[in-house]
Amino acid sequence: MGKLYIVPTPIGNLDDMTFRAVKVLKDADIVLAEDTRTSGKLLKHFGIDTKMSSYHKFNEHKVAESIVNKIKSGENVALISDAGTPAISDPGFLLVRECVKNGVDVECLPGATAFVPALVNSALPADKFFFEGFLPHKKGRQTRLKFLSEFPHTVILYESPHRLVKTLKQIAEFFGSDRKVSVSRELTKLHEENVRGTVEEVIEHFDNKTVKGEIVIVIEGKTK
Numbered sequence: 001m002g003k004l005y006i007v008p009t010p011i012g013n014l015d016d017m018t019f020r021a022v023k024v025l026k027d028a029d030i031v032l033a034e035d036t037r038t039s040g041k042l043l044k045h046f047g048i049d050t051k052m053s054s055y056h057k058f059n060e061h062k063v064a065e066s067i068v069n070k071i072k073s074g075e076n077v078a079l080i081s082d083a084g085t086p087a088i089s090d091p092g093f094l095l096v097r098e099c100v101k102n103g104v105d106v107e108c109l110p111g112a113t114a115f116v117p118a119l120v121n122s123a124l125p126a127d128k129f130f131f132e133g134f135l136p137h138k139k140g141r142q143t144r145l146k147f148l149s150e151f152p153h154t155v156i157l158y159e160s161p162h163r164l165v166k167t168l169k170q171i172a173e174f175f176g177s178d179r180k181v182s183v184s185r186e187l188t189k190l191h192e193e194n195v196r197g198t199v200e201e202v203i204e205h206f207d208n209k210t211v212k213g214e215i216v217i218v219i220e221g222k223t224k
Contacts, residue, residue, distance in 0.1 A: 002029070002076040004067075004099050006092060008085040008111025009042060011214075012188035016112050022046050024109065028078035032067065034091060038082045055079060060091050064098045071104050083214075085113040089133040089158055114187055115156045118216035121194045122154070122182030125221070129154040135167070145174040153221040161185070161211040165203060171219060172199040180220035186213035 005024050010016040025031055025048045032055035033039035039052060055063065071077050079086050079095060085108075086092030099106050119126050130151050135141050148155050159167050164183070171181065177200040184194045191213075195205050 001104065002071040002074050003105040003107055004071055004095065005076065005078040006086050006096065006106065006108035007078050007080050008109060008113065009039075009080050009083055010188065011083045011112045011114050012186065012192075014042070014045060016188060017042075017046065018109070018111055021109055021111060022048065025050055025078050025080070027076065029075040030070070030077050032077060032079045032095075034081045034086075039080055042080075050078075055091060055095070057091050060094050064095050067095060068098050068102050068104055071099065072102070083112070083114075085111060088113050088115075112188075114158070114184075114214060114216050117187055118182070118184035118194075118218055119154065119156060121184055122218035123196060124154045124180060124182060124218055126154065129156060131156045134158045141170075142174075145170055148219070149174040149176075150222055152223075155219040155221065157217040157219070159215040159217055161213060161215055164211050164215050164217075165206050167217065168199060168203045168206065171217070172203065175199065175219060175222075182218040184216045184218070185211065187216070189213070 005028065007021050007024055028050050031050045031052045033052050034056045036052045036054055067077060079092055081090035084090065087096060096106055115131060119129060130153055132148060132155060135144055135157060178198050181199050181202050182194060182196045183202055186192045195202050
């Protein structure tokens with residue numbers, strides 16, 4: 001029987017790729033990629049010519065069983081996402097669960113994920129935190145914000161750049177405009193930016209600006 005390898009990839013800076021990740025991807029029989037075009041550039045950069053197959057949120061339910069059967073037949077399969085660690089706000093959980101249900105070995109390599117450097121850079125308490133990931137776009141969004149506003153520990157959100165200011169204004173509404181917050185974007189890249197302050201101050205910084213890059217928002221927990 002083969003094995004499923006969960007392989008983190010850089011969130012921006014290619015120097016963050018580990019030697020072990022390169023070895024696993026080279027030795028695998030097949031690499032499952034969220035977007036084969038994006039991952040193709042990464043594999044080419046590191047001289048990896050392993051065959052790729054698409055695995056993303058639109059087909060993961062359909063192909064999970066066939067992937068498990070490939071591993072059972074002796075193939076080693078490596079799963080990567082466009083950036084960061086698979087299954088963290090990216091496809092992967094369903095396949096891992098299916099492998100575990102079928103007695104297939106799963107090995108997750110340590111590596112990049114965006115919320116860790118954002119949390120540490122925030123200067124907010126990192127001993128206990130709540131990772132929310134992406135908020136619902138519509139239904140249930142206000143309910144989640146209300147719940148999170150009462151949470152006593154640091155809260156971490158992912159957000160797209162075009163929604164950033166809107167989300168910060170909603171945080172001001174539910175958490176209070178004086179709650180401390182940190183916004184990180186373009187992490188590990190040349191134009192990395194970490195903006196800290198009250199929600200009101202951070203809104204003022206980003207308002208009426210064109211924002212690029214993936215966003216991590218770190219929010220101070222509620223104090224008594």
